[in-house]
Every structure is written in structure tokens, then in C-alpha cells.
Amino acid sequence: MSSHAVSTLRHAASGAYVVLDDDDRITHVSALLHDDLGHRAGHVLWDHLPGARDVYEPTLEEARSTGRPVESVVFYAGRVKRLTAIPGPDGLAVHVERLGELDLTSLATLTRSLARIEDALGRRASERSDSPARASLRALL
Amino acid sequence: MAVTVKLAPIVTLDAADRIVGVASAAESQFGPLVGSVLWECFPGSEPLFKPYYDRARRSVEPVDFVQFYDGIIARVHATPRDEGRLELAWEQLARLDTTTLETLSDSLSEALGQLDAKRDDGLRDELRRTLRVIEGGA
Numbered sequence: 001m002s003s004h005a006v007s008t009l010r011h012a013a014s015g016a017y018v019v020l021d022d023d024d025r026i027t028h029v030s031a032l033l034h035d036d037l038g039h040r041a042g043h044v045l046w047d048h049l050p051g052a053r054d055v056y057e058p059t060l061e062e063a064r065s066t067g068r069p070v071e072s073v074v075f076y077a078g079r080v081k082r083l084t085a086i087p088g089p090d091g092l093a094v095h096v097e098r099l100g101e102l103d104l105t106s107l108a109t110l111t112r113s114l115a116r117i118e119d120a121l122g123r124r125a126s127e128r129s130d131s132p133a134r135a136s137l138r139a140l141l
Numbered sequence: 142m143a144v145t146v147k148l149a150p151i152v153t154l155d156a157a158d159r160i161v162g163v164a165s166a167a168e169s170q171f172g173p174l175v176g177s178v179l180w181e182c183f184p185g186s187e188p189l190f191k192p193y194y195d196r197a198r199r200s201v202e203p204v205d206f207v208q209f210y211d212g213i214i215a216r217v218h219a220t221p222r223d224e225g226r227l228e229l230a231w232e233q234l235a236r237l238d239t240t241t242l243e244t245l246s247d248s249l250s251e252a253l254g255q256l257d258a259k260r261d262d263g264l265r266d267e268l269r270r271t272l273r274v275i276e277g278g279a
């Protein structure tokens with residue numbers, strides 16, 4: 001993929017992103033994520049996100065192995081996010097867009113937030129084939 | 142037969158639900174909140190807990206209940222004292238782990254198990270209704 005194509009894709013994706021080297025070390029943090037992850041630059045992504053590797057890595061690996069952008073919807077740390085992994089000459093850009101969040105205040109808010117997440121995943125699934133996150137949510141019990 | 146373990150008071154409220162006393166073991170967490178109204182410190186908690194506290198004050202009898210708040214299921218013990226004061230004690234029974242869908246599922250199952258053990262049918266049924274929303278794809 002040309003540098004121009006990579007640049008165009010990155011601008012079209014969420015402004016919240018990190019760039020990883022081949023060892024999943026954070027080499028760049030976008031301004032939107034700077035407060036959350038700026039101090040993690042130079043660190044391996046997984047070292048600070050317990051349990052995230054199994055969730056995120058399939059998307060990252062597919063992007064690396066195909067050399068093409070890969071998009072997925074994942075659930076991690078109570079949030080549903082759209083991941084867009086875009087390989088480029090400077091590394092793998094991982095864009096994150098938050099689609100929904102669990103509200104654990106009460107069972108009522110938990111139920112409502114689960115329904116909102118289901119809706120978000122449903123809208124997403126109607127555009128594409130069923131996402132792993134939605135299938136997993138359905139399989140919770 | 143269920144065994145009820147006596148819980149040590151952690152926080153004391155005045156008649157206006159203001160925090161007026163904190164056990165030394167809980168000082169780091171609740172000490173800075175002394176003087177504040179409980180509900181202002183823990184958003185969304187009032188409708189979940191206040192009815193039980195009011196009942197304890199009205200009946201002048203201790204009230205024991207299980208409640209879900211902020212991802213935690215806890216057994217709470219409220220003991221009425223003079224002048225509308227209330228001593229609160231609690232123990233955590235389960236915590237939802239939202240790291241991944243797998244940990245969420247596991248912790249939900251554990252929470253249901255704890256509620257089964259505590260024989261709290263009301264909250265257990267409510268939790269099951271919550272989970273049915275997921276199953277039904279609401």
C-alpha cells in the first residue's frame with residue numbers, strides 16, 4: 001500500500017490511535033489518546049492492558065499478515081470498540097472508536113447499557129457479517 | 142442452613158444520611174467523605190439503598206439485605222442508633238469483571254452462585270432478568 005493510501009485511510013479512521021512496531025511496542029500516540037496512553041509510549045501495549053492481547057491481537061495479526069487494513073468490533077474493559085488496524089511504513093496504526101460502555105451503577109443501568117451495546121452491535125452487524133463481539137455477547141449465558 | 146456472620150460497622154450516618162463516623166480500617170477510603178451526604182458521594186446509589194435505611198430507622202430494627210451497585214454485589218447490614226443515626230456494615234459477595242466478555246460471563250455466573258448461596262431471590266431474579274435481555278437481543 002502506498003504512503004498516500006495509508007495516509008488517506010488513517011485520516012478517515014478515528015483520530016484516537018496508536019502506532020505499534022513489530023513487537024507491539026507503542027511508537028506513537030495520537031493527540032486524542034495522549035492523556036490515556038501518552039506516558040506508555042515505548043512500552044509494549046499488552047504490558048498495561050491485562051487480558052487485552054487475546055481480544056485485540058487477531059485483528060492486528062490479520063492486518064500485518066495481509067498488509068491490508070482490518071476492522072473489527074471488540075469488547076474490552078466494559079467497552080465495545082471499533083478497531084481499525086492499518087499497516088504502514090512506520091508500523092501498524094491501531095485506531096479505536098468507542099461504540100458503547102457498560103454502566104454498572106445498578107442492575108437497571110447495566111441492563112439498559114447492555115441493550116444499547118446490543119443495538120450498536122446489531123447496527124454494525126446489519127452492515128457486515130455478525131461480529132465476534134456480538135456473537136459473544138449473545139452467548140453470555 | 143445459611144450462616145450469618147456479624148459484620149463490623151464501617152460507616153455511621155446521621156439522620157440526614159450524612160457520613161459522621163468511619164471505622165479506622167476504612168479511614169483511607171471514607172475518611173475524606175466525613176461530613177458529606179452519602180448519596181452525593183456515590184451517584185445513583187440512593188434509590189438502591191435508602192429504602193432499606195429508612196426501613197431500619199422506622200422499625201428501629203437492624204436490616205440486612207443484598208444489593209448490586211457499581212459492579213459489586215454486597216451484603217449490607219444497617220443498624221439504627223439514637224437520633225436517626227445508622228451504622229452500616231457490609232461485605233462484598235461478588236464483583237463483575239468487565240475485562241473481557243469471558244470474564245464478564247464468568248463473574249456473572251459467580252455472582253448468581255453467591256446469590257443462590259445467600260438465598261436472595263429478589264436480586265437473583267433481577268440479575269437473571271438482566272441477563273435475559275442479553276439472551277433476547279433486546
